[in-house]
Amino acid sequence: MGFDGLMPIDCDIHPAVPGMQALLPYIDDHWRETIISRGIDGLDLNLYPPGAEISCRPDWRPESGKPGTSFEQLRTQALDGFGARIAICNCLYGGPAMYSEDLGAAICRATNLWMAREWLDRDPRLRASIVVPVQSPELAVEEIERCAPDRRFVQVLMFAAGEQPLGRRPHWPIYEAAQRHGLPIGIHAGSSHRHPNSGIGWTQYLLQDHAAFAQTFQAQLLSLLAEGVFSRFPTLKFVLMESGFTWLPPFMWRAVKMWRGLRREIPWVDRSPADIIRERVRITIQPADAPPDPAQMRRTLEMIGADEMFLFSSDYPHWRFEGEAALPGGFSPELVRKILVDNPLATYPRLKEVLS
Amino acid sequence: MNDGPVMQAERPAAQKIGMIDCDIHPMMRSPADVLPYLSTRWREHYQTIGPRYRQPFLGSSAYPKATPQLSRRDSWPPAGGPPGSDLDFMREQHLDPLGIELGMLQPLFPRGMDERNLDFAAAMCRAVNDWQVEAWTSKEPRLKANITVACDNPIAAVEEIERCAKSGHHVQVSFATRAIEPLGSRKYWPIYEAAERHNLPLGLHSVGNNGNAVQPGGAPSYYFEEHQCVSLSLHAMVASMVIEGVFEAFPQLKLIVIEGGFAWAASLGWRLDAHWQRFRAEVPHLKRPPSEYLRRNVWYTTQPMDEAEKPAYLRDMIDWVGWDRVLFATDYPHWDSDDPRFSLKLRMSEDERAQILGGNARALFGIA
Amino acid sequence: MARHVVATTGEIAPGSSKLVTVRGRSVALFNRDGEYFAISNTCPHAGGSLCHGALVSLVQSSRPGQYELSRRGEMLQCPWHGWEFDIRTGQSWCDPESFRARAYQVTVEPGETLAKGPYVAETFPVAVEGEYVVVEF
Ligand code: FES
Numbered sequence: 046m047g048f049d050g051l052m053p054i055d056c057d058i059h060p061a062v063p064g065m066q067a068l069l070p071y072i073d074d075h076w077r078e079t080i081i082s083r084g085i086d087g088l089d090l091n092l093y094p095p096g097a098e099i100s101c102r103p104d105w106r107p108e109s110g111k112p113g114t115s116f117e118q119l120r121t122q123a124l125d126g127f128g129a130r131i132a133i134c135n136c137l138y139g140g141p142a143m144y145s146e147d148l149g150a151a152i153c154r155a156t157n158l159w160m161a162r163e164w165l166d167r168d169p170r171l172r173a174s175i176v177v178p179v180q181s182p183e184l185a186v187e188e189i190e191r192c193a194p195d196r197r198f199v200q201v202l203m204f205a206a207g208e209q210p211l212g213r214r215p216h217w218p219i220y221e222a223a224q225r226h227g228l229p230i231g232i233h234a235g236s237s238h239r240h241p242n243s244g245i246g247w248t249q250y251l252l253q254d255h256a257a258f259a260q261t262f263q264a265q266l267l268s269l270l271a272e273g274v275f276s277r278f279p280t281l282k283f284v285l286m287e288s289g290f291t292w293l294p295p296f297m298w299r300a301v302k303m304w305r306g307l308r309r310e311i312p313w314v315d316r317s318p319a320d321i322i323r324e325r326v327r328i329t330i331q332p333a334d335a336p337p338d339p340a341q342m343r344r345t346l347e348m349i350g351a352d353e354m355f356l357f358s359s360d361y362p363h364w365r366f367e368g369e370a371a372l373p374g375g376f377s378p379e380l381v382r383k384i385l386v387d388n389p390l391a392t393y394p395r396l397k398e399v400l401s
Numbered sequence: 402m403n404d405g406p407v408m409q410a411e412r413p414a415a416q417k418i419g420m421i422d423c424d425i426h427p428m429m430r431s432p433a434d435v436l437p438y439l440s441t442r443w444r445e446h447y448q449t450i451g452p453r454y455r456q457p458f459l460g461s462s463a464y465p466k467a468t469p470q471l472s473r474r475d476s477w478p479p480a481g482g483p484p485g486s487d488l489d490f491m492r493e494q495h496l497d498p499l500g501i502e503l504g505m506l507q508p509l510f511p512r513g514m515d516e517r518n519l520d521f522a523a524a525m526c527r528a529v530n531d532w533q534v535e536a537w538t539s540k541e542p543r544l545k546a547n548i549t550v551a552c553d554n555p556i557a558a559v560e561e562i563e564r565c566a567k568s569g570h571h572v573q574v575s576f577a578t579r580a581i582e583p584l585g586s587r588k589y590w591p592i593y594e595a596a597e598r599h600n601l602p603l604g605l606h607s608v609g610n611n612g613n614a615v616q617p618g619g620a621p622s623y624y625f626e627e628h629q630c631v632s633l634s635l636h637a638m639v640a641s642m643v644i645e646g647v648f649e650a651f652p653q654l655k656l657i658v659i660e661g662g663f664a665w666a667a668s669l670g671w672r673l674d675a676h677w678q679r680f681r682a683e684v685p686h687l688k689r690p691p692s693e694y695l696r697r698n699v700w701y702t703t704q705p706m707d708e709a710e711k712p713a714y715l716r717d718m719i720d721w722v723g724w725d726r727v728l729f730a731t732d733y734p735h736w737d738s739d740d741p742r743f744s745l746k747l748r749m750s751e752d753e754r755a756q757i758l759g760g761n762a763r764a765l766f767g768i769a
Numbered sequence: 770m771a772r773h774v775v776a777t778t779g780e781i782a783p784g785s786s787k788l789v790t791v792r793g794r795s796v797a798l799f800n801r802d803g804e805y806f807a808i809s810n811t812c813p814h815a816g817g818s819l820c821h822g823a824l825v826s827l828v829q830s831s832r833p834g835q836y837e838l839s840r841r842g843e844m845l846q847c848p849w850h851g852w853e854f855d856i857r858t859g860q861s862w863c864d865p866e867s868f869r870a871r872a873y874q875v876t877v878e879p880g881e882t883l884a885k886g887p888y889v890a891e892t893f894p895v896a897v898e899g900e901y902v903v904v905e906f
Binding site: 097205206207208210211212213236240241242243244246247248249250252253256257259260261265272289291294295297299301303304306307308310311332333334335336337341344 | 467578579580581582583584585586611613614615616617618619620621622623624625626628629630631632633634636637638640641644645662664665667668669671672673674675676677679680682683684705707708709710714717718721736737
C-alpha cells in the first residue's frame with residue numbers, strides 16, 4: 046500500500062441498494078404491500094447512472110449488476126484494496142428525496158436496517174451513516190433515535206440540496222439530535238431536485254450536475270453560517286463529501302468580506318466565518334478538484350490553512366483516480382498521516398470507541 | 402496597528418495608466434425618465450401595468466440591500482436625484498479624481514433584461530440603450546454604452562444588437578445572468594452569433610431573476626447569503642457556457658464576468674477539467690479541456706475585490722487565472738464598490754498594475 | 770499635542786457630521802445628541818470617507834433570531850462597505866486588533882476659556898461669546 050504502512054480510515058464508500066426488492070424484508074406490512082402493488086422501485090440517484098464512467102472504476106466494475114452491490118467485491122476492492130482499518134458507508138438511495146414524508150421515512154428506515162444487517166454485520170471494519178428523511182425533521186429525528194444506539198452508525202447523512210437551505214430552522218431538530226448523540230452531519234453530493242441544479246437553472250449535461258456541486262456546497266456553508274447553526278450547535282461538525290475543496294480560499298475570503306460589511310443582519314455570527322469553517326467543517330478528499338501542478342495544490346492547502354479539515358476517502362466505487370493514487374499530488378507526508386487516521390478519529394467520536 | 406489604509410507606496414498617477422472602469426452604474430433621476438424613449442403603446446403599458454420581474458414586490462428585492470439604492474452613502478448627488486443619476490457629480494466624484502479614461506456603463510434600473518412580458522422587455526431594453534446615449538455617452542466621451550437586451554426574447558435581442566452595433570456609443574452586450582435557461586442553452590446562441598459577428602464582448606453583470614432559488618438547495622434567508630450566492634451563480638454561468646459548447650461554436654466570442662470577483666475561476670477550471678475527464682463522451686463537442694476556454698474566451702472584473710488573507714495569495718490567484726484576464730472595475734456608485742487607490746492590495750509591477758487597470762480592457766475592447 | 774478649534778457647536782446638527790482638516794489631516798467630526806466625536810476620516814479598510822458614514826447602534830445577539838441593540842448611535846458605519854467602528858475608540862468591530870480608525874479627544878469649550886490659549890484655529894476666528902468644538906491633535 047502507498048500509505049506508509051498506515052491503515053487508512055476511509056470516510057466515504059458507497060454500498061448500493063440493488064433494488065427495492067432488497068429492502069422489502071426491512072419494511073413494514075403496509076409499505077411492503079404498497080411498494081409491491083404500485084411497483085415502486087428505481088430510487089438510485091440520477092447523479093450516478095450505473096453505466097456511467099464516473100459511477101464505477103473500470104477495474105471495480107462487476108460482471109453484472111449495479112456497482113457497489115456486491116459485498117465480496119467491496120471487501121476485496123475497497124477494504125482490503127486500501128488496507129482500510131475502517132470504512133464509512135454512505136448509501137445514496139432515494140428515501141430522502143420522496144415527496145411523501147411517510148414513504149420517504151419508511152425507505153430511509155429500511156435502508157438503515159438493511160445496511161446494518163447486510164453490510165455492517167458482515168465485516169467489523171464497516172461503519173455507516175444514518176440515512177434520514179430530511180423532508181420531515183420530526184421523522185428524521187425518530188430515525189436518528191432508533192439508529193443511534195447502534196454505535197456502528199457514526200454520522201447522519203443529508204443530501205447537499207433539498208427543499209430548504211440546510212441552515213434553515215426546520216432542520217435544527219436533526220442537528221440537535223445529531224449533536225446529542227455525537228454524530229457529525231455528513232453532507233453528500235446529491236439532490237432531491239426541489240430546485241434547479243444551479244442558480245442559473247437546469248443545465249443540460251450530467252457533467253454539469255457534478256461540477257455544479259461546488260457552488261451548492263458553498264451556498265450551503267453560507268446558509269449554515271448565516272442562520273447561526275454553528276453557534277447554536279457548538280460541538281456539531283459538518284462533513285462535506287464529494288464537494289471538492291480548492292474553491293475554499295476565495296470562498297472564505299468572500300464570506301469574511303461580506304460578513305464584515307453585513308454582519309448586522311446576522312449578529313449571532315460573532316466571529317470570522319473563515320475561523321468557524323476551519324474549526325467546524327471537514328471535507329473528504331475525493332473527488333479532488335485538484336490543480337495540475339502539485340505546487341499549486343501545496344499553495345492552495347496553505348491558503349486553506351487547516352490540515353485538520355481533510356478526511357481520507359476513496360469514494361469507492363466511483364471512478365476518481367487510478368490504482369491506489371487516492372491522494373492528490375501536493376499533500377505533505379504529515380498531512381497524509383493526519384488525513385488517513387488522525388482527522389477521521391477526531392471528527393467521528395464513535396470511531397475511537399471501537400478502536401480502543 | 403493599522404490606522405491608515407493599506408496603499409501601494411509606488412502607486413503611479415492614475416492618469417498615466419489610463420484607467421478603464423469596467424463597471425459604472427448610471428441611474429435615471431426617476432424611472433419615469435424612460436417614458437420618452439418608449440412608444441405610445443409601451444408608455445401606456447409602463448404607466449398602467451409597469452415592469453414585472455420574478456420577485457414578489459414592486460419596488461424591492463425580497464432580499465433588501467445593505468443601503469438605500471444599494472449605494473455608497475457618499476454618492477447621493479448634492480443637486481438631487483439618486484446615486485449615479487447626475488453626470489456632473491459623477492465626473493466630480495468619480496471620473497476626474499480617479500483619472501478614468503473610459504467607463505463602461507451597466508444600467509440596471511429600470512431595465513428590460515429580465516422583464517416577464519417579452520415584448521415590453523425588448524421595448525425597455527431599447528429605451529435604456531437610447532437613454533444611455535442621450536443622457537450619458539453623447540455628453541461624456543469617456544463613458545461607453547451597453548446594448549442591454551432581453552435574452553429570453555432572442556429575436557428581438559438580435560435586432561437590438563444590429564440596431565446599436567454601429568452606433569459608435571455601444572461597446573458591449575449585456576443581459577440577465579440568471580435568465581430562464583442557463584446561458585449555455587442554444588436558445589441564446591443567435592445572440593452570441595450576433596455579438597461575435599460584431600466583435601462585441603458580452604459584458605455580463607450579475608443581474609436578473611429567473612424566479613428559481615438562487616442556489617440549488619433552496620432560497621436563502623439573508624442578503625449576506627444571497628449576495629454571495631449570486632456570485633456563485635456566475636460560476637455556474639461560466640461553466641454552462643463552456644460545457645454547453647458556446648465557445649466552441651463561437652470561438653471569437655468574448656465573455657466578461659462582471660461583479661463576481663475573479664479568484665474563484667482557478668478552482669472552477671480545475672474542477673471542470675477533472676470532471677471532463679470522465680464525461681468526454683457526453684460532451685464530444687468540447688475539443689479541449691474546459692479550462693482552455695476559460696483562458697481563451699473569458700475575462701473577469703475585479704469587483705468585489707477578492708480580499709485574500711495574505712496579499713501574496715492574491716498574486717497566486719492572478720497567476721492562476723491569468724494576468725491578461727483581470728479587468729479593473731469599481732461598481733460605482735454601489736455600496737460594495739472598489740476604489741483603485743486602495744483596493745488592489747498586492748504587490749505588482751508597474752506593468753502588471755497598468756495591465757489590470759486598463760491594458761487588458763484596452764486589448765479586449767480593441768481600443769488603441 | 771495641541772488644541773485645535775475646528776467648529777462652532779451650532780454648525781453640526783445632532784446626528785450629523787462635518788469634515789475638518791487638522792494639521793493637513795482629514796478628520797470626521799460627529800455630533801451625537803450634543804456629544805462630539807472625532808475620528809480620522811479615511812476608512813482603514815479601503816479609503817471610504819467616514820464623515821459620510823452612518824451612526825448606528827451596536828447590534829449583538831445571544832442566539833439566532835435575536836437582535837440586541839445597545840450604545841445607540843455609537844457605532845460608525847463606513848459609507849462604503851459597511852464596516853463598523855466604535856466611535857469612542859476607533860476600533861473596528863470585526864477586527865479590532867488589526868483595523869482601527871484613529872479617534873481623537875474632543876471637548877466643547879467656551880470662547881472665553883479658549884481666549885486664554887493656547888489653541889490653534891486655522892480656519893475661523895474664535896469669539897469670546899461662542900462655544901467651540903476642540904480636537905486634541
Ligand atoms: S472603505 Fe470603509 S468599509 Fe471599506
